[in-house]
Amino acid sequence: MNVLNLFNALPGAAAQGLIWGIMAIGVYITYRILDFADLTVDGSLCTGGAVCIMMMISGQNVFVSMLAATAAGMVTGLATGLFHTFMGIPPILSGILTQLSLYSVNLKIMGKANQSINVDKYGLLVSLRYIKGVPFYKNPIFVVAVSIVLLVVVLYWFFGTELGCSLRATGCNANMSRAQGINTNFSKVLALMISNGLVGLSGAFLSQYQGFSDVNMGRGAIVIGLAAVIIGEAVFGKVFHNFGFKLIGVALGSIIYYLVLQIVIWLGADPDYLKMFSALVVAFFLAIPEWKKRFFSGASVKKGGKSHA
């Protein structure tokens, strides 16, 4: 176990964490704001990556390609939204249906299971080749961090608008929202589109970074997203109260997730177990509110009262 190996791996882990952080912000919008566990992301991440890579291979500009990837992600959110609102299918099932159909769609977009892109031939925005030995503004950590800050600024503004407020109200209390004249079905579809647009964008970054898009690249993405949301809240929840900082906290949570993962790998854990490990960690954190209620109700009420006072 060479500490230098770990050290060398950390910047890459941070860059990956940031890229997945964009997806985690998308997950935050559905899971926390809309209160909708959206499994579409497992498919839409790859959709974003596939659209971006295929467009770049066909000679499109990188920014146009990434915009298209975002739009494609939004369409997948629209599909899930319509499954849920127009067809009355429960949230989780709606996401699963879209996710499954996206497997075929993604294969059709790429023409095969895997499409790679050569960093020397195409003008990629981020690549793992740029982690070291390039000016700082080409470093993926810098590029993605700036993108996240820009996205958070836009999202912060949006959720303060009338439309944004109606989305938040819908997620918090749908009955009240309808009583106040909010079309909750529209809100849900819109939130799902915004969320999956971010996931698609994240996929576009990720496929450039790793130099390929793969039909399996989104498998388990929702779990990573939830892990980032939960870690971000656990670590920064007491510090960040402002909505914008909460989103930043989610992105940082994603970095922590990847750093921990890197350390676990460095410690010699079998990578085959990683997904199971991630799932169990998420399961544990999701259980905390329930366990608090069941085993520590007296103590947690006191604590809550103090911290909210």
Next chain:
Amino acid sequence: MLEIRNVTKVFNPGTVNEKLALDHFSLTLEDGDFVTVIGGNGAGKSTMMNAIAGVWPVDEGQILIDQVDVTRLAEHRRARFLGRVFQDPMTGTAGTMGIEENLALAKRRGARRFLGAGITRKEREEYRELLKILDLGLEERMTTKVELLSGGQRQAVTLLMATLQKPKLLLLDEHTAALDPKTAAKVLETTDYIVNKDKLTTLMITHNMKDAITHGNRLIMLMDGKIILDIRGEEKKKLTVEDLLHKFEAASGEEFANDKAILG
């Protein structure tokens, strides 16, 4: 103002749980009427409210608000005519949002929501003045999340929200039932104040006969999805709980069996 024509609603049709909740129900409210509604459990009080609000479609009949047929209008589209306060204090407000944000949501009831500011500085001042009416000190806590307020405070805020955009019809569905007696009295007092100030047409369900008698200018009693008593004007003013019980027995042929409603 409000016209309910022959509305019928059956829950769980074709099953053992089939329930005729509204049975060719008709009711007409004049402009400025304040009608109190009483009745036992399952009499159809809340069903009537939900039919007006459009929570689900009715099986038969028509509902008109201010001569507009709203029978087929979705719940959120009808909202521009209606102010609603619910029995459960949690239902009427968005707990994770601030007091002022909740008011701002209500301010935009019936308006198109786009990318304008969710709340403006001018509105904040307006809401501060409005919250003073409640006399609960909430004007000093405008950014406090509503989930941190007590049930009574939440109901008071919901009441403000329901009347912020003057509604054609105010629907109060046992809005004091979940509160302690003192808070309930305070919320009722505020209700009276706002209804009188804005001359609102109001429909108030209550489980408390005394409240039903002392408030409003008309009282209706429901049973099995129908109106069995309709008392208004001078007769209503002179009404006592005992009269009401006699009338109930005469109308229904059974004894009124709800201590809470009589004693409360």
